[in-house]
Amino acid sequence: MSRLTRQAASGAASGASAAVDPSLLSTAELRQALPLVTTRGLRVAYESGPNVLDGVDLDLFPGEMVALLGSSGSGKSTLMRSLTGFAPVTGGQVRVAGHDVTNLRRGELRTLRSEVGQVFQQFNLIGRMSVLTNVLTGALHGAGPINLAYGFTSAHRGRALELLDRVGIAHKAKDQARSLSGGQQQRVAIARALMQQPKLILADEPVASLDPKLADSVLELLREIAVQDGIPVLVSLHVLPLALAHTDRIVGLRHGEMIVSGRTSDLDAAQLAPLYADDADDTDDADADAAAHTAPVSAQASAPGSAPAGLARQEVA
Numbered sequence: 001m002s003r004l005t006r007q008a009a010s011g012a013a014s015g016a017s018a019a020v021d022p023s024l025l026s027t028a029e030l031r032q033a034l035p036l037v038t039t040r041g042l043r044v045a046y047e048s049g050p051n052v053l054d055g056v057d058l059d060l061f062p063g064e065m066v067a068l069l070g071s072s073g074s075g076k077s078t079l080m081r082s083l084t085g086f087a088p089v090t091g092g093q094v095r096v097a098g099h100d101v102t103n104l105r106r107g108e109l110r111t112l113r114s115e116v117g118q119v120f121q122q123f124n125l126i127g128r129m130s131v132l133t134n135v136l137t138g139a140l141h142g143a144g145p146i147n148l149a150y151g152f153t154s155a156h157r158g159r160a161l162e163l164l165d166r167v168g169i170a171h172k173a174k175d176q177a178r179s180l181s182g183g184q185q186q187r188v189a190i191a192r193a194l195m196q197q198p199k200l201i202l203a204d205e206p207v208a209s210l211d212p213k214l215a216d217s218v219l220e221l222l223r224e225i226a227v228q229d230g231i232p233v234l235v236s237l238h239v240l241p242l243a244l245a246h247t248d249r250i251v252g253l254r255h256g257e258m259i260v261s262g263r264t265s266d267l268d269a270a271q272l273a274p275l276y277a278d279d280a281d282d283t284d285d286a287d288a289d290a291a292a293h294t295a296p297v298s299a300q301a302s303a304p305g306s307a308p309a310g311l312a313r314q315e316v317a
């Protein structure tokens with residue numbers, strides 16, 4: 001049974017979908033039929049504050065990379081935290097890889113978290129330790145028993161080296177993590193996430209600290225992983241052209257509500273503009289705001305070796 005089929009079967013077992021025999025479905029049909037992640041009517045409120053997520057319905061299917069867009073404070077990180085039981089859910093359902101996330105005991109929560117690889121803006125590596133050791137720490141989440149007295153097993157080391165090779169930096173395995181460039185450090189973080197053998201990858205602004213060229217290459221790597229390993233990747237981004245260039249679908253939050261959801265190829269700037277509109281804006285002004293939102297790309301694109309500034313802007317204009 002392929003990994004994709006196993007994951008789909010696990011989704012089916014979760015009750016996220018009506019009873020379907022995955023073996024009877026094509027890959028394309030599996031992706032449509034059996035989400036690995038499902039939220040329905042998800043509401044989150046911190047302490048006694050207002051809802052920061054309000055009725056979010058989200059499905060993530062094996063093998064797809066989905067952009068999560070929205071202005072600052074719209075609830076992107078909170079939605080990601082909801083999927084690993086780190087957000088105060090006040091209503092609705094959250095199912096991830098067969099787990100009913102809002103009703104998990106501590107041990108089950110640990111299992112869920114071991115199945116979700118996470119990638120962050122600041123990489124979160126241990127700078128003084130080697131690249132290889134950083135990747136090995138991913139095994140602490142759930143790659144089987146580890147003999148702490150004698151360190152990681154040779155099987156762990158072999159797999160970590162394979163993963164470093166896959167992300168293109170095996171030659172840096174012995175270097176201190178802090179000696180690597182930002183793009184290289186993010187590749188280490190991705191290898192560490194893969195070391196967990198994740199069923200889902202959450203990438204919270206993974207390219208916000210990288211120049212445009214490196215951003216492209218990191219997002220290409222994440223998409224390749226989604227497709228080749230059949231892992232859904234949810235990636236929050238602040239730059240529309242990157243979402244348009246690298247993802248299969250886009251979901252967009254505004255004030256905690258999902259107001260955009262569609263295939264990337266079907267969406268245009270006008271449909272995405274409301275995500276970045278000021279509250280007082282009417283529709284026409286919202287278009288201008290969306291264009292303005294791409295300004296950081298234009299500025300970055302002026303860096304040596306990158307595309308002309310105007311090009312990035314035109315992609316969403």
Ligand SMILES: Nc1ncnc2c1ncn2[C@@H]1O[C@H](COP(=O)(O)OP(=O)(O)OP(=O)(O)O)[C@@H](O)[C@H]1O
Nearest residue numbers: 046047049052070071072073074075076077078079
């Ligand atoms: N631990 C917390 N306690 C109280 N309020 C919080 C907490 N975390 C987030 N919030 C609030 O929830 C809302 C959504 O925040 P969140 O970080 O999810 O937004 P975001 O879209 O990820 O923003 P950004 O793009 O700036 O990272 C904001 O109003 C924020 O102030």
